[in-house]
Amino acid sequence: MKTFNLLSEPVITVQTGDQMTLPEVMDGLSKGLVTSFPNLISYHAKVWHCFLVQLAVLAITKFDKEPASSDEWAQALSMLTNGDEYWDLISEPGKPAFMQSPLNEDDQAMVHASSRRDPKRTPDALDILVTANNHYVKQNRNYDASMEDWLYALIVHQTESGYGGVMNYGTARAASGNQSRVFAGVFQIAGKFMTIDASSWFQQDVQALLSNRAAASSKEQQRFKKPGVLWHLKWDYSYVQPKPKKGEGKEEGEKKQKRAVIPKNSLPVTSLDPLYIDQARVLKLFQHNGRIEAIALGSTAERVHAAEFQKDTDPWAILAYKDDKKGQVGYTPWGYPEKSPRAFDYRMISDFLTNDEYRFAHRDYVDWEADNLGIFIDFVRKGQGKTLGHKHIFVPLPRAAKDIFFGGEDKNSIMKQMIELTKEYLSSLSKSVRVYVARGDMDRARDIKFIRKPATGAAVNMVSDQAHLDIDGYFMREWAAIVDVADDDEALEERLVVFEKRLKKTCWKVFDEFLSRGQVPSSTRLRSESRARDALIQGMKRKAA
Secondary structure, three states, X not given: OOOOEOOOOOOEEOOOOOEEOHHHHHHHHHOOOOOOOOOOOHHHHHHHHHHHHHHHHHHHHHHOOOOOOHHHHHHHHHHXXXXXXXXXXXXXXXXXXXXXXXXXXXXXXXXXXXXXXXXXXXXXXXXOOOOOOOOOOOOOOOOOOOHHHHXXXXXXXXXXXXXXXXXXXXXXXXXXXXXXXOEEEEEEOEOOOOEOOHHHHHHHHHHHHHHHHHXXXXXXXXXXXXXXXXXXXOOOOOOOOOOOOOOOOOXXXXXXXXXXXXXXXXXXXXXXXXXXXXXXXXXXEEEEOOEEEEEEEOOOOOOEEOOHHHOOOOOOOEEEEEEOOOOOEEEEEOOOOOOOOOOOOHHHHHHHHHOOOEEEHHXXXXXXXXXXXXXXXXXXXXXXXXXXXXXXXXXXXXXXXXXXXXXXXXXXHHHHHHHHHHHHHHHHHHHHHHHHHOOOXXXXXXXXXXHOOHHHHHHHHHHHHHHHHHHHOOHHHHHHHHHHOOOOHHHHHHHHHHHHXXXXXXXXXXXXXHHOOOOOOHHHHHHHHHHHHHHHHHHHHHHHO
């Protein structure tokens, strides 16, 4: 049986079209020889990057120096797991493999049984589906998959999966439940097309995390000696925690206290290296009739038990300050809720940058003196047992980026000013839409009962959504340009005027498109359009004043 050992088998395709082993990839990235991975799906990229960086830092820590060749990288990776066999992609059901724990005796027979539950015959069946529903883009399509496709799908499934129902726990690094693991990082942009060089990005994050470790306290450094990869550790995933007997563990008269009980078959997060690579699910790759397939089983407890305020070990998380009113106050990973009414656009990004309740974990690992910095935020929006789309936002940062990320009030006030100006213009746009829908009746347009009518709300929301979409295309770039001239009052005023002109142009464009739909009877359309235009003009004048 071919095992596809990652330390010795060339499985990973790089920009030249050649395939490399995992140690060769690590060596190539550290020397600037690997710039991209052409077979990566877009939403796999950040998961693959984080995996490689975490793996590199863990290996260098274990090896006590940065490996200088692919042979040394292979040796360092083998030291992480105490053996080469843990890097096999395929093994016997009762043996461990890469990101796969051995199956217990009851489940081993199920692997090759014709009646096995939910076999995963292609990588995209194992992967996270990025469409709203399976009827839109079907799973189980990639029947010509390579071992590389299985590798990426395996890593994404184990490190990014959300809660999938009973006995299908998600990654411990996700915010909670059905929320996503959000990736946010700062990196250098390569070239005028703002592309990301895989080697530069890798080297930047590895060196930053190593520097952060070197500056850690002696108590924190003790955790760096603990396991960072999990698939070589025993996992009794089917163990059932016995319920305590009534009154057991309590002295007479003692009040019952609620406390988190760590399941016996879960690993406490404090027993692991802070940069541990998660292994959320019970999975097994195997060969069946000459093809690669996978089987997924449930577990009675999460693999890693991470208490709510012990989850802030992810260097690529957006952290949200939280007070649970029970004495626990601190930062915990932010996750985009499944039914959030907020759009993920410039308004949310500005909130992250100006609101003290949010903090980018990555800010402590960045060389802020570097040129051409940009920030990315990337995640797959999830619900229970489904995904709701891939969200990716890239924002070029101004030269004063460090001041913004570390609470530069003067720089942050510019964004707040821009947001307020945008709200004022869109408020005038909404009022003019209501005048049009009211067929030019100004008093009716201001009546609260009319404003609350579904038809009125639908028209206003349609126009506002389109305006926000258009503004999202340039808001952050305008902000970066304005912050860059913040120290020059004259230049600052000129840039703010340019931004205001763009807002005004956007409002008129969206408003004219709305009028072209002719949503009122032709008998009153002329009066409706005339008075709605007058309302928008007057609103614009007040903003200019």
